[in-house]
Amino acid sequence: MRSRTRRSIGKWLPGLILVAPSLIVLGIFVYGFIGWNARYSFTDWKGLTPSDTFVGLDNYRELFADETFRNDSRNLIIFTLVFMLGSLLLGLFMALLLDKGVWGEGFLRSVFLFPMAISFIATGIIWRWLLNSDSGESTTGINKLFDVVGLDFLHSEWHKSDSIFAVASIALPAGWALSGYVMALFLAGLRGIPEELREAARVDGAGELRVYWHVVRPLLLPVLMSAVVILAHISLKTFDLIYAIDPGGPRTETPALYMWLTSFRGGFFARGASIATMLFVAIALVVVPYIWYSMRQERR
Amino acid sequence: MQVNRRQLLGAGLGASALLALPGCSSSGDSGSGGGEKKVEVFSWWSGPGEGEGLAALIEDFKKNNAGVEFINAAVAGGSGTQARQVLTSRLLANQPPDSYQLHAGQEAASDIKAGKLEPIDYLYDANSWRDKFPKGLTEKLTIDGKIYAVPVNIHRSNLLFFNPKKLAEWGISAPGKTWSELVAQGNTLKGKNVKLLSVGTTWTQMHLMENVLLGELGTDKYNGLWTGSTDWNGADVIAALDTFKQLLALSVVSTDDWQPTIDKVVAGTAAFNVMGDWAAGYLQGAKALKYKTEYDVVASPGSAGVYNFLADSFTLPKGAPHKAYAEAWLKECASKEGQDLFNPKKGSVPARLDSDKSKYTDYLGWALGEWQNSATVVVGSLVHGVVANNAWKAEIEKAYGVFFQDKDSKKFAGAVAAAYAANK
Numbered sequence: 001m002r003s004r005t006r007r008s009i010g011k012w013l014p015g016l017i018l019v020a021p022s023l024i025v026l027g028i029f030v031y032g033f034i035g036w037n038a039r040y041s042f043t044d045w046k047g048l049t050p051s052d053t054f055v056g057l058d059n060y061r062e063l064f065a066d067e068t069f070r071n072d073s074r075n076l077i078i079f080t081l082v083f084m085l086g087s088l089l090l091g092l093f094m095a096l097l098l099d100k101g102v103w104g105e106g107f108l109r110s111v112f113l114f115p116m117a118i119s120f121i122a123t124g125i126i127w128r129w130l131l132n133s134d135s136g137e138s139t140t141g142i143n144k145l146f147d148v149v150g151l152d153f154l155h156s157e158w159h160k161s162d163s164i165f166a167v168a169s170i171a172l173p174a175g176w177a178l179s180g181y182v183m184a185l186f187l188a189g190l191r192g193i194p195e196e197l198r199e200a201a202r203v204d205g206a207g208e209l210r211v212y213w214h215v216v217r218p219l220l221l222p223v224l225m226s227a228v229v230i231l232a233h234i235s236l237k238t239f240d241l242i243y244a245i246d247p248g249g250p251r252t253e254t255p256a257l258y259m260w261l262t263s264f265r266g267g268f269f270a271r272g273a274s275i276a277t278m279l280f281v282a283i284a285l286v287v288v289p290y291i292w293y294s295m296r297q298e299r300r
Numbered sequence: 301m302q303v304n305r306r307q308l309l310g311a312g313l314g315a316s317a318l319l320a321l322p323g324c325s326s327s328g329d330s331g332s333g334g335g336e337k338k339v340e341v342f343s344w345w346s347g348p349g350e351g352e353g354l355a356a357l358i359e360d361f362k363k364n365n366a367g368v369e370f371i372n373a374a375v376a377g378g379s380g381t382q383a384r385q386v387l388t389s390r391l392l393a394n395q396p397p398d399s400y401q402l403h404a405g406q407e408a409a410s411d412i413k414a415g416k417l418e419p420i421d422y423l424y425d426a427n428s429w430r431d432k433f434p435k436g437l438t439e440k441l442t443i444d445g446k447i448y449a450v451p452v453n454i455h456r457s458n459l460l461f462f463n464p465k466k467l468a469e470w471g472i473s474a475p476g477k478t479w480s481e482l483v484a485q486g487n488t489l490k491g492k493n494v495k496l497l498s499v500g501t502t503w504t505q506m507h508l509m510e511n512v513l514l515g516e517l518g519t520d521k522y523n524g525l526w527t528g529s530t531d532w533n534g535a536d537v538i539a540a541l542d543t544f545k546q547l548l549a550l551s552v553v554s555t556d557d558w559q560p561t562i563d564k565v566v567a568g569t570a571a572f573n574v575m576g577d578w579a580a581g582y583l584q585g586a587k588a589l590k591y592k593t594e595y596d597v598v599a600s601p602g603s604a605g606v607y608n609f610l611a612d613s614f615t616l617p618k619g620a621p622h623k624a625y626a627e628a629w630l631k632e633c634a635s636k637e638g639q640d641l642f643n644p645k646k647g648s649v650p651a652r653l654d655s656d657k658s659k660y661t662d663y664l665g666w667a668l669g670e671w672q673n674s675a676t677v678v679v680g681s682l683v684h685g686v687v688a689n690n691a692w693k694a695e696i697e698k699a700y701g702v703f704f705q706d707k708d709s710k711k712f713a714g715a716v717a718a719a720y721a722a723n724k
Contacts, residue, residue: 046691048391048414067702134554134569160555162705246555247381248502250701264385266694267410 034280041273048267059274068250068258069275075167076254080235082168086175087231088224091182098183099190109187113180120177124244127173131158131245159245159252166251170242177241178234182227189223190216222297225290232286236279255279338369339625341614342390342400344383345646346376349581353646357452360641361632368625373397381503391416396617398626404441404451404611407685411615412443418616419446423627429634432652434671436678437611440686449613452633453648454671457576457681458511458600458608461583464593466568470494475572479515479543479601482572486550489571497551498570500561503683505553506700508574509544510682515602516540519677526680526687528724532717533710541709559586566595574600576610576684580663581647591662606677607670610684611651695719 041059045051063069094112098105115123130141133156139147146154158169193216201211239256246252248261255275263272345354351374358370375383380401387400396416402408411417424430424447430438433451441447460475467475470492476482486496499505514522517530517540524530530537552570554561562579564570566587573579580597589595599606614633620626632638639650644659649668660668670676680686682693696716703712 047410048388048416050392068698071702071705128555134552134564160553246501248697248701249555250502250704253701260385262694262698264388265697266691267388268691268694 037273037280038277040270041277043270045270045273046268050269055270059270060278063271063274063278068253069255071250072253072255072258074164075252076236076256078165079167079171079174079238079254080232082171083174083178083235084228084231086171087179087182088227090175090179091227092186094179094183095186095190098187109184112183115177115179116181118177120174120238120241121244123173123177124241127170127176128245131169131172133157133160159249162251167254170245170252173245174235174238174241178231182231185223185227186220189220193219222294225293229287229290233283236283236286336369336622337367337625338371339399339622339629340371340373340397341629342373342375342383342387342397344375344380344401346374348586349578350646353642356641356645357632357638360638361629364632365625365628368628391617394619396620398620398622399614399616399629402449402613402615403685404437404449404613405680405686406443406689408448408615409443409689410691412448416618417448418618418620419448420450420616420630421447423450423630427631427634432634432654434651434653434678437609437651440609440678440680441611441613449615450630450634451611451613451651452639453612453643453646454607454651455576455578455610455612455648455684456607456667456671457507457610457684458514458603458606459575459577459579459597460600461562461565461573461575461579461595461597462571463565463568464596467571469568470571472571475598476601477604479512479547482601483543483546483550485571486547490550494568495550495552495564495570496572497547498561498564498573499548499551499553500556500558501554502697502700502704504558504561504575505548505704506697507576507681507683508547509541509700511574511600511603511608512544512547513537513540514606514608514679515600516543518602519606519679523679523687526682528720532713532720537713538709541713545707545709577663577667578647580667584662585647597663605670605675606679608679608681610681610686612648689723691723692719695723 040050042054042056043051044053044055044058098108102108132140133143134140142158143155146152156169157166159166161169197215197219198211201215206214237256238254239260242252242254242257248257253261256279259272259275259279262268262275343354345351354372354374358372362368362370375386380403383401387397390396391411391414402411408417424438429450437451437454438447441449441451462475467473470489472485472488476485482496489496497508499508513525517525517536521530521536525532525537552564558575558579559582562573562575562582565573566583566589577597580591580595583589583595584591587595598604614630616623616626616630634652636650636652636655639652640656640659643650643655644664647664649655649660649664649671653672655668657665657668682688682696685693688696696719699712699715699719702715703709
């Protein structure tokens, strides 16, 4: 009995020690700080002196009544929907094209993937120029392109328009940046489907469309799931891109920007911590079901 | 097999031990720098003009303090918008630089309240600075009876910039003297397909708004907005906010910083731009335009003879690692030579009254004359940190975001008043 215990310790202990450093770092710098942040969201910390006075859910209650926060949350929902749909559709489209076999696939693959290699700050600065909405001679970017090809009526104010969809124009560069990554995911998924399966379907008399719908689509579902999770968490935390295009404008502000502005400009650290906690919960709502799903898949 | 496992074990333990090390040693090393001959100065001066001004100041400091290493901890970003976040985290961690830049006035209030700043009245007494700066300025620098900062320069924020050639082309002889006259000119310009004002990102819109309030309410009521004696919900404040809305409707509103915004006035797509006098430095320097012929500037409507001021100043944080040299730096900032080296490059006027007037020409010549004129009334700027503490200012910015979208003057005024009560 004793020797068995020792043997089993000998089995898991070296592994545990190996991963211990990263467990400790993760524990402190990720989970520890999440807890630390959550703790301060229940205090009234304002200004440069941390306060430990417990105020319960006051900060959260104030945020739900706060027009700026509601405006920012609505912006975030619009941003997330446009960004996710855009990059998923574009990414899937590019992956299908590449999968069909085009000339110079390797080259195109790098071209499509390239935007992701550019930092969001640089992307934002380029797109600020592309989304310029000045009239007359100072027009640049996409509006200028519309002029050149004679589609003047498509002129848009982009993120400066008064519409609640102004923030959607910032989702364009975000979708542009991530669509290549989505393409890579889908392409890997497509390549992972054995050719025999498609052949079998074709032999059974299925047309190409039905092959895609009945064979390829179900097998791509796990890829879609992971793409959705990755995009959703990127969307919720996006800060740099929005800040580079429009620093602090109400039309495009999201909770991530509000968190930063309210903490560091005004010193409302407790309010900032509450926003951060809510963003964390929102991300968990997306990620946790996914983890649960994929663990169930693995167990099968 | 057994040996391998032991090696692995050792490696894992070693890595864990390494990780634990920095955690133990970090607390002891902050106090050891007392004897070093260096000074770390934190500012947001890195752009054109301001960067060169700082360099001239540093050079003079090195001449006067031989052998002292100068660490320039400048963080880029207009009006200190980025620098403040870096500074906040350093102050929270009690690792202040030897001196940091602040806008003179209430911007220091929260730092003082948190006990992060050292009062420097003793430096004012020892160097008789109180006689060298205008009285109104030292009053605005005094918070709860003590002085915490040394001003290097004075900026004026209530200025209206325009392109005289273009204005003549459009048949406008001079900019309107009041904001309602300017609105009328805007309606004329509309027929010519020209926008009245060019406005940029949020802080430039609020910069315009405070100067509309100043012009419409007059200096006494304007001052009262920040001290609680003028009712934000009053009819005259609401009317001034409504004028501001009319102006916005006639303007091109972009999301740019101030330089591209004023470029539109140079190009002639908009007639006017309300900006501080750092814009004169930009137009004269980077754009190489001639004062009076290629660009011109007057006090913004309704504020002739008023200096809506802001001043860049330097402080002595509590626990500054090299206090003696920090004091030497503050002396440099307050000195006549230092201010006369810095200001012509930065495009501002010196805070001292005894500066060398021959160094200030064109716009700056006019500005220095106005600043030193005893009839000039000095008021403080909201956007540039003089009249409201950081918390209230941030809440006004937040309320402005809502106002910008729903254009409800009454609601905005109410929100500002409520935020004052909560954060004063």
